Amino acid sequence: MSKSKIKKPFKPGKASKKTTSVSPNSQDIATMTALFNEGRVTELEALFKTWTLRFPCYVPGWQALQSILTQQKRNAEALAPLQKIAELLPEDAEAHFHLGNLQMELGQPADAVASYRRALEIKPGFVEAHNNLGNILQDLGRLDEAVLCYRRALEIKPDIADTLNNLGHALQSLGRLDDAVACCRRALEIKPDFAEAYNNLGNALQDLGQLDDAMTCYRRALEFKQDYADAYSNLGNTLLKLGLSDDAMTSYQRALEFNPDFTDVYNNIGNILKDLGQLDDAMACYRRALAIKPDFAEAHSNQGSIFFGQGSLPESEVSFRKALEINPDLAETYSNLLFFLTHNENTDATTLAVEHRRFGEQFEAPLSAFWPQHSNSRDPERCLQVGFVSGDLYAHAVASFIEPALEHLADYPQLTLHGYYNNNVQDSVTLRLRKYFKHWHSVIGLSDDALAEQIRADGIDILIDLSGHTAKNRLLAFARKPAPVQVSWMGYPGTTGLSGMDYYLADRFLLPPGQFDDQFTEKIVRLPACAPYRPDMSAPPVNALPALGNGYITFGSFNRQSKLSPPVIGLWSQLLRALPDSRMVLGGLSEEGQYGALIDWFAQEGVARERLNLYPRCGIADYFALHQQVDICLDTFPYNGATTTLNALWMGVPTLTLVGGTVTARQGSTLLSQVGLDAFVAKDAADFVRKGLSWGGHPASLASVRGNLRERIKQSAIGQPEMVAAGVECALRTMWQRWCAGLPAESFDVGPDVFGKTR
Known part of the structure; x- marks a missing residue:
């Protein structure tokens, strides 16, 4: 944002006789x-x-020297003359005011504050000094x-007008x-x-989510100041939030024309390129x-x-920690x-829990004193x-899981x-999901305060987070406690911190009772399944x-x-070396086709490139069809697959998984246990290789598993969205009843028998 410093001509007060007794x-x-008159600046400076x-x-001699240095933008050298003037004129508010201005420009904020305060002691009604002191304090x-x-x-x-503008900035x-x-x-x-x-x-309108009005303001600013790089940058930010990335890029490039060293703009262009998959170009922008x-x-x-x-x-990790070292x-x-x-x-469950709690301590604790007293009606049955x-209500994995539940909820x-x-992504999935909500709000432009205020104004009783610590989360809005009951579900395999x-939705396979409670700030509610699964209609039949x-x-x-x-490639390669005729299909890779590091990792483990079939990300139908090449x-x-594991199961392909001590390392075992395939769950690396060799040596048994996997899914809780939705509805009612009764959140289970009792 833009602040306005108020300058005024230096009109010093009268000097004492002592200071004027000797003069030119x-x-x-x-x-x-x-x-x-002859413009001989160097000699003039020497004279002064x-x-x-x-x-x-x-x-006046000190003033003349300061003036000629300032005109040459030699502000650091001009400081001593201004300090001398303030010393000679200790009761001159103007002298201290101008000294404060120069100290502010030289990056000496503490000294500037002292100078402005001295000016105000001498002249309490000094408007310009109040304004500029406000700027430095801001x-x-x-x-x-x-x-103030x-x-x-x-x-x-x-x-x-300048001070009103500055006050708006601070507010x-x-x-x-x-x-x-x-x-x-x-x-x-x-x-x-x-x-x-x-x-x-x-900027203020943008934080309020009024993006069209914000865009109008930036365009008005540019009408009056055509070379205003900040306005071009902010216009680009707004266009980006509106999903107009091409227009945003144009605006950012205009900003760079007027300010070639505009670091925020290079960063934002990098973000656009990153989202487009142009990673090398994006990295070049960040490095610039x-x-x-x-x-x-x-x-x-x-x-x-x-x-x-x-x-x-x-x-x-180095990059993330460096960023937080600079700005925690x-x-x-x-x-x-x-x-x-x-x-x-190398990160164990205890360390993960500690790090997540630190997030809460840093970002939520300062806000907790301002949590509202919720006035929602405490009627337990209403x-x-x-x-x-969520930021994932489009063609995204989270949407594929939430839609079957929403359809019933x-x-x-x-x-x-x-x-x-x-x-700002609006696709056919978004349009389909909208019909399940009686009220739909686009909140991409809202600040965390504004979003929390809207949620309170909407009278939300239970607020559900579908992101956790993934992209486009709004955890800082949740940190303001806008709803009486708050829940995290399906978007992130772990605590929010x-x-x-109040609650985290899981199932008994992912978070067995008593085993993970101390790793969550939330109380754990165990549903019949963590989330429902509905296969994509484009999936082809299971092949032999x-x-x-x-x-x-394969x-x-x-x-x-x-x-x-x-480490992952190393363990897989043990299997590939033990079965020298086996091959490996790797799909869903970067569209840029830069797989050199991946190929090198396999080569270092003795697996030749010829044994690898590498495929970039592709359309959903082609993605499912690739499974027809795969046996296991x-x-x-330690971060197991979830969506990929379920899609593979639907295509008749079981996944061999290595269970670990963190939540992310239990996702594979959770899904396999839900469909009765515990035989594909390995307890350690040696067991992983042993099980892989065993199944690889028994193709007939593997074929039998392949033939009935779809039926296993249909019969499991995962394959019954209506059961999961019934469990969620029952869980929400229980949470609400506890809040109405003034009881704290507590862990509890919702069994599969709830289906049929809640309608």
Whole structure:
């Protein structure tokens, strides 16, 4: 945002007789005049320096030296003359004010604050000093003090557009968005061509989710200030939130025309390129930003995301931790680090729990004192207002799991569903999901404060998070406790770390009673299944076991590339070496086709490239069809597959999984246990290889499993969305009844027998 520093001409007060007793004579003045008229700046500067030595108490000499240095933008050298002037004129408010201005420009905030305060001691009604003191306090993060300074200036002179604009800036930073909008609008009434006020108004409106109005403000700012790089950047941000990435890119490029070193813009362009899968180009943008600003935390974090997506886990961790070292308050980066840690085989369950709790301590604890006293009616049997918050309500794995449940939950008369969608992607899945919600809200542009306020205003009784620490989560809105009961479900295999998140939905296979309770800040509710599964209609029929025709076993993996690591490839390769005729199909890889590191990892384990069939991400029908080449899928660890495991099961392909001590390392065993395939669950690496060899040596048994897997899924709780939905409805009612009774959250189970009793 843009703040306005108020400058004014330096008109020093009268100097004492002591300071004027020795001064230049008429010849000195004549020499100065001649040098000035002839533009001989270097000699003029030398003359003034001589004067300060000959006449050390002569204020105009110091002023002249300071002026000529400032005109040459030699501000650091101009500091000493200004300090001397303030020393010679201790009761001159103007002298201390101008000293404060220069100290602020030189990055000396503590000294600037002292100078402004001294000016105000001398002249309490010094409007410009109140304004500029507010600016420096705002830069120091002392927002409440800054607001007081601006308000004091406006009490003295109410119609200062610059100060109103600055006050709007501070109020927006404090989350007081309506007040910020009012201040900026008032500034524009006074000064209709005030580009900076239009820019700040746009930012406040953007935080309120009023993206079209924000865009209008930025365009107005650019009408009055055509080279306004900040406005182009903010316009780009708004266009991006509206899903107009091409237009956003154009706006960002215009910003760079006027400010070639605009690091935020390089970072944002990198984000667009990353989302487009152009990872090398995205990384180049982040590196360009870091070359200009080495302590740019967000760029370090985004580099980490690319490293993570490429499976370069050590580099990813370094980048995330560097970003948090620079700026510990980056919640999104902290979430990225936590998500990374779930993929790190060297991170045990205790460490994961501690790290997640630290997230809550850092980001939620300061907000908990301001949690509202919820006034929701404590009627235990009334219709419940249930909100779902997610950025994944489009063609995404989470949507594929939530849709079968929503289809049934929407039919329960005692539930009213509200959707809070935190993404600008609108596809056929989004349109289909919307019909299950009586109320639908796009919240991509809302600040966390504004989102929490909307949820409270909507009267939500139970608020459900579908993201956890994955992309586009709104955990900081949950940290404000906008609903009486808050629940995390299906989006993230682990705790949020928030004390205000009351429950976590799982099942008895994923989180057996008593075994994982201490790893969650939430109380655990065990449903018949964690989530329902409905196969895609484009899945082809199950074919005969490929090994029967090939004469060799084909292993497969369709997990995202970031789950693949040298330890994973090392264990898989033990099987491939033990079965030298076997092959491996790897699907769902990066579309850029950069698989060099992956191929090298296999080569280092003695598995030749010729034994690998590598496929980039493709359409859903082709993706399912690839399973017809595979006999057995091999799971990743410590972050097991979930969607990929279920899709493989539907195609008749069991997954050999290695169970571990963290929640992410139990996803594979959970799904296999649900369909009665515990024989594919290995307890350690040796057992993994042993089971793989055993199944690889018994193709007839494997063919038998393949032939009835679809029926196993249909008969399991996973394959019965109506059962899962009934369990969720029962769980929500139980949670609500406990809150109505004033009871704390508590873990409980909802068995499969609940189906049929809740309608």
